[in-house]
Amino acid sequence: MNEKRGHWYLLTGLIIGAVIGLLLSITLVPVKYTDTAPYYLNTSEKDIYRGLIAQAYLVEADNARAKARLELLGDINAEDALIAQAQQLIAAGKSESQSRALALLAAAIQQNAVQITPLPKVLINPTAEPTLSEPTATENAAAPTAALTTPAPLITVTPRPTNTPQPTQGAPYELAQQEEICDPTQPGGLIQVFVFNRADKPVAGVRIEVSIAGGGVESFYTGLYPEISNGYADYAMAEGMTYNLRVGEAGQLVQNLSIPACEAEGGKQYPGSIKLTFQKPD
Amino acid sequence: MRKARLIGFVVAILLGVAGGLVLGWLYFPAEITTTSLQDLRADYKTDYVLMVAETYATDGDAQHALDLLTKINPDNPLRTVQQGLLTAQQLGYEDWEMRYLADLEIGIRNYSAPGAGE
Numbered sequence: 001m002n003e004k005r006g007h008w009y010l011l012t013g014l015i016i017g018a019v020i021g022l023l024l025s026i027t028l029v030p031v032k033y034t035d036t037a038p039y040y041l042n043t044s045e046k047d048i049y050r051g052l053i054a055q056a057y058l059v060e061a062d063n064a065r066a067k068a069r070l071e072l073l074g075d076i077n078a079e080d081a082l083i084a085q086a087q088q089l090i091a092a093g094k095s096e097s098q099s100r101a102l103a104l105l106a107a108a109i110q111q112n113a114v115q116i117t118p119l120p121k122v123l124i125n126p127t128a129e130p131t132l133s134e135p136t137a138t139e140n141a142a143a144p145t146a147a148l149t150t151p152a153p154l155i156t157v158t159p160r161p162t163n164t165p166q167p168t169q170g171a172p173y174e175l176a177q178q179e180e181i182c183d184p185t186q187p188g189g190l191i192q193v194f195v196f197n198r199a200d201k202p203v204a205g206v207r208i209e210v211s212i213a214g215g216g217v218e219s220f221y222t223g224l225y226p227e228i229s230n231g232y233a234d235y236a237m238a239e240g241m242t243y244n245l246r247v248g249e250a251g252q253l254v255q256n257l258s259i260p261a262c263e264a265e266g267g268k269q270y271p272g273s274i275k276l277t278f279q280k281p282d
Numbered sequence: 283m284r285k286a287r288l289i290g291f292v293v294a295i296l297l298g299v300a301g302g303l304v305l306g307w308l309y310f311p312a313e314i315t316t317t318s319l320q321d322l323r324a325d326y327k328t329d330y331v332l333m334v335a336e337t338y339a340t341d342g343d344a345q346h347a348l349d350l351l352t353k354i355n356p357d358n359p360l361r362t363v364q365q366g367l368l369t370a371q372q373l374g375y376e377d378w379e380m381r382y383l384a385d386l387e388i389g390i391r392n393y394s395a396p397g398a399g400e
Contacts, residue, residue: 009287013294014301021302022310031307035323045319048353049330056333059340069329097341119340
């Protein structure tokens with residue numbers, strides 16, 4: 001009787017075992033990935049990596065390298081990811097320097113022409129030789145074959161990156177709206193510039209040039225205040241001065257800008273600001 | 283005979299478990315976007331350390347650098363930099379990059395915070 005059962009019990013055992021094995025592979029002993037690329041990092045560690053890319057960009061000022069590094073993260077839209085992260089940092093009240101770095105890199109990606117001046121090093125106790133000991137880890141590294149150089153002391157300042165003007169391509173920006181802002185709760189004396197493209201999307205990395213009659217010319221860029229708008233930039237005017245402003249290389253010149261005099265209740269005067277909105281024509 | 287069948291059944295289950303594990307790991311792997319910085323390949327880790335070194339070179343904040351390096355090696359962040367130096371040499375990093383890494387190694391070594399490495 002028993003002999004007539006055949007060997008189906010073996011197949012049954014295999015199936016039961018396979019199901020158990022599958023469940024184990026998903027729950028208790030999932031596959032462990034090693035030697036992976038940044039693309040496979042979890043979201044929070046991608047943010048760390050992206051932040052470092054932006055800060056390294058300030059040091060290297062190498063657009064191509066920063067882009068190549070960002071591509072490793074596999075973001076669908078690297079620029080959006082940078083700006084979103086910058087905004088999150090600002091909203092959380094965290095590293096302002098990193099949020100600016102992220103915004104600047106986003107601007108550099110959006111407009112290939114943007115170039116920055118690299119940040120200099122600060123002085124960091126460069127007195128001792130680095131020690132190289134053979135690591136116990138078994139990563140793909142060979143023993144050192146050459147001595148390292150002693151780091152040289154450098155200057156001790158940490159200036160902000162400065163943008164080098166580059167040509168802006170396409171149709172010139174035109175002034176769409178100009179208004180005086182009188183708000184005693186806000187700091188006055190600012191030229192607030194908002195730049196939009198044809199699709200009403202804020203544009204980062206646009207060069208704005210401010211000139212003084214008979215004086216010099218200063219330039220700055222949109223995109224450094226993503227917490228306000230990616231297309232926002234501002235300039236602090238001096239009392240009694242008159243300015244001309246141009247957005248882009250061949251944009252419309254807006255003349256005779258000066259601090260508007262606003263009047264509070266009781267007749268007291270205070271400095272207002274000027275809001276300029278620029279857009280590319282259809 | 284009954285004992286032989288029992289042994290055969292157990293062996294079949296064990297073979298099935300092995301097959302199921304292989305099947306699960308190869309064809310139904312866990313979500314791959316859960317890996318951490320510790321799992322990066324050595325050359326990516328080295329680039330990460332270089333970026334930390336560049337950040338450190340401009341802000342001089344050893345604690346911040348240490349925090350970032352701990353993401354790669356929680357137990358010994360200094361060893362991460364040393365490993366980075368070795369890999370960078372092997373990969374032919376340029377002198378200025380090696381200098382950044384060397385500066386970081388010195389900075390972390392001199393930093394007296396607990397866990398800075400030996």
